Amino acid sequence: MVLTLKKAVIATLATSAITTSAFAAVDIVKIDGSSTVYPITEAVAEEFQKETGIKVTVGVSGTGGGFKKFCRGETVISDASRPIKAKESKMCADAGISFIEIPVAFDALTVVVNKDNDWAKEMSPEELKKMWGPEAQGKIMNWSQVREGFPSLPLKLYGPGADSGTFDYFTEAIVKKEKSMRGDFTASEDDNILVQGVAGDKGGIGYFGLAYYAENKDKLGAVNIKNKEGKFVPPSVDTVMDGTYNPLSRPLFIYLNASKAAFDPKVKKFVEFYLANAGKYSKEVGYIPFSKEEYDAIIAHYKTLKTGTAFKDGPAIGLSVKEILDKATD
Amino acid sequence: MKKNNLPENKNLDLIRALIIKHKKNDHIFAGIGFFVIASLAVALLVLFLDLLINGYPKINLEFFSNFPSRKPEMAGILSAWMGSALVLFVTFFVAVPIGVAAGIYLEEYAKKGWFADLIEINVSNLAGVPSIIYGLLALGLFVYEFGMGQSILTAGLTLSLLMLPIVIVSTREAIRGIPVHIREAAFAVGATKWQVTWHHVIQYAMGGVLTGIIIGMARAIGETAPVITIGALTFIAFLPPSPVTEVAPFINFDWLDAGFTVLPIQMFNWISRPEHAFHINAAATGAVIIMLTLLMNGVAIKLRYNIRKKIKW
Numbered sequence: 001m002v003l004t005l006k007k008a009v010i011a012t013l014a015t016s017a018i019t020t021s022a023f024a025a026v027d028i029v030k031i032d033g034s035s036t037v038y039p040i041t042e043a044v045a046e047e048f049q050k051e052t053g054i055k056v057t058v059g060v061s062g063t064g065g066g067f068k069k070f071c072r073g074e075t076v077i078s079d080a081s082r083p084i085k086a087k088e089s090k091m092c093a094d095a096g097i098s099f100i101e102i103p104v105a106f107d108a109l110t111v112v113v114n115k116d117n118d119w120a121k122e123m124s125p126e127e128l129k130k131m132w133g134p135e136a137q138g139k140i141m142n143w144s145q146v147r148e149g150f151p152s153l154p155l156k157l158y159g160p161g162a163d164s165g166t167f168d169y170f171t172e173a174i175v176k177k178e179k180s181m182r183g184d185f186t187a188s189e190d191d192n193i194l195v196q197g198v199a200g201d202k203g204g205i206g207y208f209g210l211a212y213y214a215e216n217k218d219k220l221g222a223v224n225i226k227n228k229e230g231k232f233v234p235p236s237v238d239t240v241m242d243g244t245y246n247p248l249s250r251p252l253f254i255y256l257n258a259s260k261a262a263f264d265p266k267v268k269k270f271v272e273f274y275l276a277n278a279g280k281y282s283k284e285v286g287y288i289p290f291s292k293e294e295y296d297a298i299i300a301h302y303k304t305l306k307t308g309t310a311f312k313d314g315p316a317i318g319l320s321v322k323e324i325l326d327k328a329t330d
Numbered sequence: 331m332k333k334n335n336l337p338e339n340k341n342l343d344l345i346r347a348l349i350i351k352h353k354k355n356d357h358i359f360a361g362i363g364f365f366v367i368a369s370l371a372v373a374l375l376v377l378f379l380d381l382l383i384n385g386y387p388k389i390n391l392e393f394f395s396n397f398p399s400r401k402p403e404m405a406g407i408l409s410a411w412m413g414s415a416l417v418l419f420v421t422f423f424v425a426v427p428i429g430v431a432a433g434i435y436l437e438e439y440a441k442k443g444w445f446a447d448l449i450e451i452n453v454s455n456l457a458g459v460p461s462i463i464y465g466l467l468a469l470g471l472f473v474y475e476f477g478m479g480q481s482i483l484t485a486g487l488t489l490s491l492l493m494l495p496i497v498i499v500s501t502r503e504a505i506r507g508i509p510v511h512i513r514e515a516a517f518a519v520g521a522t523k524w525q526v527t528w529h530h531v532i533q534y535a536m537g538g539v540l541t542g543i544i545i546g547m548a549r550a551i552g553e554t555a556p557v558i559t560i561g562a563l564t565f566i567a568f569l570p571p572s573p574v575t576e577v578a579p580f581i582n583f584d585w586l587d588a589g590f591t592v593l594p595i596q597m598f599n600w601i602s603r604p605e606h607a608f609h610i611n612a613a614a615t616g617a618v619i620i621m622l623t624l625l626m627n628g629v630a631i632k633l634r635y636n637i638r639k640k641i642k643w
Contacts, residue, residue, distance in 0.1 A: 042565045043400040057589050058565035190602045211604040
C-alpha cells in the first residue's frame, strides 16, 4: 500500500514539471462527473462550504467527461455512476495521475410499468433479457411474447441513452454483455421524460434510478425482480441495504486524485467530510446508504491511500463494498 | 368625351375586377400573416404563462439572493444570474466594438469584389451555424490552446463569436438604409470619409445597430449548449471576485478567470431532478429568462423608436 502511494508520488513528481504544480495547494476543490452522483456531491459540497468556508465547485459532464477532466488534472475528484474503464485508467496513468476508488452509496435500478399494468408485477432477469436483449430487436414487440399468459398488448420500451452509466449497468446486469442491447427503444437522457413515457402508455416499461420512481409512485408501478436466491424482491431502501435486491442495485463512486487527497489540506478535509456524511446525504437525496461498518471500512481504505480500481478486468455485477475495496489494484 | 363609350367601359370593368381580385389577395395574405403571427404569439404566451404559473411561488427576492441547494425550497439562482450577467458583460464589450467596426468597414470601406462577396456570404452563414459548433471551437481554441480554462472570459468570448454575425449583419442593414443624399450632402460641404461615417452614418444607423446588439444579447442569454461544452459548472455557491475593489485602481479583472454557471444550465439541472419541487424552481428560472429576453427586446424597440424620432431628414 505504501508502495503504491510512493509510486503515485514519484509519478506525480515526474510529471509535475510539464503539468501544473502538483503540490501547490488548491484554492477551490474542483469536482466534475456523473449527473447521477451529482445530488450527493452537491449536498456534501453545500454543507462543507457552509461549515468550513472552503470553496467547492461541482460540474456535470457525465461520468466519461468527468474522467477526461480528472485525468488532465483539472479536477481533484470525479463523480462516477460506473467504475473507471481500462481506457480511462490508462489515460490517467499516462498523465501521471493515480486515483483512489471510493464507493459512496447504492442506487437501485428500478424497472417500472404503467399504473394500469396488472400482469407484470414480478419478473425475472431472464424475462428482462428477452425484452431488452439485442436479439429482441424488431421481434419481441408484444407483451404476450414475453411470458405465457401476458395479454396481447404492444410492448413499448423506455430507457436511458447508450452514453449513460445507468444503461451500462442495466445491460451488464441483464444482458450480461457490454453495450449489448436492442436499439429500438425510446431513449432519453432525462429520466423525467422516461417517467412521462411509461406513465402515458399502458404497454410501457422502462428503468431508471429509485429516486425517480419514489417521486412518481402515484403514476408508476415498480416490478419485483427475481434475485439470485430465486425470490421476487421489490426495490426499496431496505431490500438494497440487506442485499436481497439484486442484481439491479449498483454502487456509485467518487474517484480521488491520490496525491491531492494525501497532501492537499483542503481536499483532504473535504474527502473526510464527504465520507463521514455520505450516508446521511445520499439518503436525503434519494439514494441508499451503505451500513455504518461499510463506511468505516471505506474510511480506513481511504486512509491507507490504496490506489487503483477493483474493476480492472471490466465491469462486475453485484460486488459488495468489501470486495470493491479489497480488490483495488493499479 | 362621351361617357358611355362601350369598349372603354368594358376595359374599366376589367380593371375593376382586377383590382377587386388583387384586393382579395391582399386580404388573404394579410389574414395568413395575422394567423401566423397570432399563433406564434399565443404559443409563446401559453409557454410563458405556464412557466409563470408553475414557478410563481418561487419568484421572490430570496430566489434571486440564494445559492443553489439540495433543498429545493432554499435553492436560488444567485450564482446563475450573476454568472449570466458577467458573461454577457464580456460578450457585450467584445462583440459590439468588433461587430460594429466590421459592419462599417464592410459597408463603407471594403472594395466591392469577389473577396467582399466571400466575406459577406461567410458572415451570413455564420449567423446560422448551430451554437454547439461555436462551443466546440471555443473548447479547442480558448480553453486548451490559449489556456483560458473554464472561465467567465472564455464563455464571454464564445458567446461573442455567436453574437458577432448578428451585429455585423444588422449594422450593415442599418447603414444601407441611410439615403445616399445624406452622404452626398456631407461630402459636398467638404467632410472626409471618416467624418461622414462618424458624424452621420453611425448616428443615423444607431437605431438599427442597437436593435441588432440587443437581439444578439437576448440570444446569448438563453444559450446553453456552447456554455456547457466549454465546461460551465453546475454547483457553485460563491460569487466571483468583485470587479470593483476598495483600494486603487478600484477595478480588478480576477473575475474574468473565475468559474461560473449560467441561468439555462441551472434550469436544465433542476428540470432533470426527480423531486417535483425542483421542477418548480426550473419553471421559475425559465420565467426569469423569458422575462429578461422580453425586457431586452422591449428596450431595443424603445431605443430604436427614440432614435428614429430624433432623425429628421
